[in-house]
Amino acid sequence: MTFNEFNFKTQLQKAIDDAGFKEPSPIQADAIPIILEGKDIVGQAHTGTGKTAAFGLPILNKLECNGDVEAVVIVPTRELAMQVSDEIFRFGKFLKINTATVYGGQSYSRQLKHIDNASVIVATPGRFLDLLRDGKINIAPKYVILDEADEMLDMGFLDDIKEIFTFMPNERQTLLFSATMPPAIKKLAQTILVEPEFITITKSDVTNSKITQTFYVVEEKERDDALIRLYDFKNPEKSIIFCRTKKEVDRLSTFLVSQGFMAKGLHGDMEQRQREEAIRAFKTSKLEILIATDVAARGLDVNDVTHVFNYHLPFDSESYVHRIGRTGRAGKEGMAVSIVTPHEFRMLQKIEKNIGTKLEGRSVPNISSVKEKKVTDLMNKIKEQDIQDYALALVEELKEEYDISTIAYKLASMISSSTYVKGNNKIGKSEQDIQRLIENANKYGDSNGRDRNRGGRGRGSRGGSRYGGSRNRNDRSSDRERSGGDSRRRNRSGDSRRRRD
Incomplete structure (x- = not known):
């Protein structure tokens, strides 16, 4: 089955083709026809x-596209709101559809301005409910989608969701998606949906078994050193490094080039010509490393990527699956490597739970381990090397001045420089340290060993916003949609933006 069989509008099909989407996934193949018929659905995926x-x-x-807000997508976190908004904006670009992203962090006036020009709102529950309660928006969407409903339940948004639907029109199509179906979500579905169709996709459909998934635990300041050491040890033929932000892509590409790697960045702020040049060079193996954001790499179809590196873990499991799916294609084996800090263990565990796969924790190799592997690889390369006529002539000429052993030592000295390993001998946590971190995370529900009730809900990495730069303490503490904090803080935050990737 292909996407052409859905008979989408020409402009929409063009966007699908541009994104490189060929065959629908199981949830897409099952859900799209039902939604096109106008039925409500409950999708467990x-x-x-x-x-x-x-x-x-x-x-x-x-x-x-009549100038009104026709669809609302409600999601649990600001990061997911950004991702869904990006995705919808990208697919709707030829339809001239604008999206407004509503979540904590910015002024009401800014987000209201974007809502005025939007056909689709992607929102977290707290700020969206504030706008409805205060009468700042008066909308009657024909389509309302709840995404990650069980996550919103876990974050304490169930009452907010119920109240939001008191503002929605009775005549609407409602879609609910949830990874699990606890009783509260089943009851919610009975309340807000009308004779829904049920679709269930199992965990076995999520990841490719040919991809080996590992992680390495380091301190934040060790990320660059760990990345270089892992490249020295694994020596990937062609790899993609995923970063969260465009700024991070630019910095890391400059750093890797300075270390002698053939690397280029790929993100939405680059001109189309630059992006096409980078992708072409990567596909033709003129580049060995492509450093990209999630959005920029969507639709990238390269079958011979041997390794994917997560410089930071993504904010959600779906991005993780999309990232590692860039390797292990066309029946080949692949490697997915994640660099994490102890603070990111809760995020790592959430990804493992959602994808139904355990990642293997390993220690970053020390200098002697890397050197030993480099020497072994070099020896194997020498053994496999065919003897060429020009090499015979060169050795015969050198024999006029040196004995054969001296010639061999000199040549070995020249080529063995590639076995030199830079950096600190020890980088990151040992496997014993990693095991203790896992045990603490399982015991306390928090990678720092704090009691969940005392320490608050885990927020994952504090490494910065998807859209560049680090967040300050006030941003993090005031954002209920992300941290599940006190509802009294909701009126301090909010944002809406039109995505232009």
């Missing part, structure tokens, strides 16, 4: 199965 396109594509196809 884990993150990483392609849910965003499963509801986004048919809804975009149905929009009339």
